[in-house]
Amino acid sequence: MPEEHRIILKHADEPDYTRDIDCYLKHGGYEILQKAFKMKPDEIHQEVMDSGLRGRGGAGFPTGLKWKFLDRKSGKPIYLVCNADESEPGTFKDKQIMYKDPHQLIEGMIISAFSIQAKQAFIYIRGEFFEGARILEEAIEEARAKKFLGENILNSGFSCDIVVHRGAGAYICGEETGLIESLEGKRPYPRIKPPYFPAVLGLYQSPTIVNNVETLCNVKHIVEMTGKEFSKIGSPGNTGTRIWCVSGHVQKPGYYEFPCGGLTMGEMINEVCGGLMPGRKLKAIIPGGSSAKVLRADERFKGKLKDGSEFDWGIWDIPLDFDGPAAAGSMSGSGGIIIMDDSTDIVQALSNITAFYAHESCGQCTPCREGVQWMRKISKRMCGGDAREEDADLLLSIANQIEGRTICAFGEAAAWPVQSFVDKFKDEFKAYAETSPVSSESGDKQLV
Amino acid sequence: MRPLKDMELSQETIAKIDARVEKYPTKRSAALPLLHLVQEEKGYIPDEAIEWIAKRLELNPINIYEIITFYPMLKRKPMGRKHVRVCRTLSCALRGGYQVCKSLQEQLGCKLDETSANGEFSIEFVECLASCGTAPVIMVNENHHENMDEEKTIALCRELKKNTT
Ligand SMILES: Cc1cc2nc3c(=O)[nH]c(=O)nc-3n(C[C@H](O)[C@H](O)[C@H](O)COP(=O)(O)O)c2cc1C
């Protein structure tokens, strides 16, 4: 069985590990911050470039490159924002870090803030993490008392503070420009890019870096081991570890940290997660949070990888890194792997997902605001015993009219599940029209 | 316009509000945190809070009102003293979240999206709570309850009913 390789979650689940600063210091905490202060901000940035680190929030954008886009000429203050909204369905990794090892995030943030020269940083945490917000605020107080935060940190001449800002139950606040609007005290309506790239016109129209919790923790480890060493974990273009979150129909759901590409989907599900439930067969996998396109158990995935080599995979062969699920036509997204076995009613599963996006659309763009409601209504009607011949095509046509026609990527996030479910399970959608089952009578578990 | 009552807040909340506003480069950024603080004390956002917060942050009432109507966690009416949130989203549903919701309604004598007549309980569906590995998940007030099943639901409800005020 592939062994976990824990860097970010190294201590999190150790029996004697506690989240207070004394325990963190005992485990070498804030030593890397002192190392960072002996470097120049640009040298840290170079290490992050060398590491090949890609963002863990969903899009996998190279972190060093994002930092390079910062507009340093404007003369405006630079802000660092940690995206701790963790709202992509199927994702629960940032919670582990913040609840069990908050100082790791804080150290990663101070180092990152020093590198980009941000004096003010924010952690935007989802509203339902009541305890998480308290834990982070306490940790920040502890760090301030030890002079790791505040004015002239450890006599480095660098000053920085972190404010914890709670959301209030809206998924769209995970989208970085929606998050920024929310942090400014407004409705979280995402901004159009260009011109509102956060690195140029972000928080308070100032240059801003938004990074995910796991991404910022990685910066600490990059400074510790050097970017070059970090880049040896995983493979080129897919460096470091990733924390995968497995949920749904497996024996041992949970979070597992592995080097990128260190195992295949099959090894993850059948070995690490103890396999499917007894007597069950695989039906489908959503590999990167509910916004990612679904993969059908019996699909073959063929094509050419970035390095030119050809691949021909079954679902179990997909390597778990950034590029594997993407090569299979989906994405690794936020790392949330949702498993559905043959007890799953696929129309109901889609109906569950469309209800999510209908609830969460911010309402700014017409194709999304109207489209998500129709997709919810149609799929719900199908589950209520009134499925029609034309529904599959109707759903597809609505999804196709949302994709690419919205200000932010929420449009794609809502369209992709519909397109992939209907396309890959068209037989089931068509069969629904013939039999018109009523939801509570089909499937093992009610999903709508 | 109908004149609004001034809002009474505890000294503690006022102190928290003052400290909060100080934390941000602009006053407006404190809007959502102030709404959270008012809701913590009052249990919901009363009418007078809208003007009160707007005044405190030098904004127009509409700037506060439009936030309240956007965010699901901000409430315009008091919720039950025990506010039960049940995750509705896929990973929880795949492991029986809907059954847990049904069972909660029966045990607590309170319907989904309603508050029980004695003001003790409210039950609502919420979207993914970032705890899908321990699905199905619910929250009671600020605390998560994970890996819920019929047995745990019954035990929890018994506990909740015992502590009614
Ligand atoms: C609809 C939507 C929801 C998102 N939700 C989150 C989230 O909950 N957490 C997160 O880190 N990124 C989320 N993102 C991605 C952010 O916009 C942003 O790309 C990310 O925080 C950047 O951090 P990274 O470069 O470290 O990955 C979301 C994006 C979209 C379009």
Ligand code: FES
């Ligand atoms: S789906 Fe319920 S916690 Fe994620």
